[in-house]
Amino acid sequence: MNVVNESPRRKELTRLAAQLFVQEGFDRTTVRMLAHEMGIKSGSLFHHFRDKQEILAAVIEEGTQNALHIARRALDSCDSTPEARLHAMARAHLETLLTDRNAHVVALYEWRRLDPEARDHLIHLRDAYEALWEQVIDEALAAGLIHGDRFLVSRFVMGALNWTVRWYDPAGPRTPEELAGELIGMITAPRAVAATPSTIV
Amino acid sequence: MNVVNESPRRKELTRLAAQLFVQEGFDRTTVRMLAHEMGIKSGSLFHHFRDKQEILAAVIEEGTQNALHIARRALDSCDSTPEARLHAMARAHLETLLTDRNAHVVALYEWRRLDPEARDHLIHLRDAYEALWEQVIDEALAAGLIHGDRFLVSRFVMGALNWTVRWYDPAGPRTPEELAGELIGMITAPRAVAATPSTIV
DNA sequence: AGATCAACCAAGCAAGCGCTAGTGTAAACC
């Protein structure tokens, strides 16, 4: 009776589900709550999704696909210097967290609630995204812009960025652009120390 | 009938609960699973804890108290240079994540499942811990060891460290000591190129 | 005009949930 297609209605339902999953957590969100939020009865939900698990998978897939597209576009349309590319990736990441916040919070917090099949599928998407990061970080390392272990640097940077969902307030004074600048500034060595002696304020 | 004291039996139960909460998540962990893991029947559980919520609060409190003690001891017994203090805090944090991993994963993932009263109490503990960090970071900023916004730097550093629970493998080749060194090395500008470069190999 | 189909609903099942009530028992205390 149920369908697994990509109807526009399903997309809208996925967006609403993401919001509820963030508010309540996946386990505490009942199918009745989901249905109510969508303006239908709980039984009707299973016309659009095979089961509750599939809703979670849909939310996370949507968010990760978006992040991947935005990151690729950001890399395509920025300067080719290692610093510019690093900055572009950080800003893209933060902007995704902002515009698509719900889906990403769900991906970060509820990843472990996915059943193995869904996880297998989504892990490839995530790997593709993280590969972009490692590539940009490799370039920065090769250019001497940052130092350290390739693996560790990328993990530390991703951690710092993902942690922002805990404290960043989009209504606050700081733009994603500024945040990205601060982070990149923090980890990049002041390249040529040659000129003015770095002032100690 | 039930008690709320600090018996040693209760501590052991708390440790077991932390493990189950990590494996299954708080919501999916039933009181019957908890009781089974503890070798008793589900009814007996409520002799030690008022309700399921209290078990979660006990787990998180235990972990945070430990982190606080370890951090304070680390600061007391290290050199007083800003760099040494920064390093000591990072290492202490990573060691806590290692030795008390379950409790901290629960604190990070299940914080929002706490009811308001428990959260109010635990938030003071967490604030005390984060205050230590901000103090050390202030010193490092004042010494010119790192630059940037005080608030942002501490958030970025905490993010990078807490994210380690996702990928760090205690059985792997890297010690917490090395990890701390890499992170501090990444964010500290190569200070005065003057004297002997105090190498941290 | 008849057939198809997506989208919904009302009703409810079987299982599992947190938690309570009342009881038993061995050790500790006065």
Next chain:
DNA sequence: GGTTTACACTAGCGCTTGCTTGGTTGATCT
């Protein structure tokens, strides 16, 4: 030696859970 206390048990209540079933509706297609 009687009372209390700590810890465990059995049994089950009242409720919620994810999901199924069988059926209705209105639009679209042929």
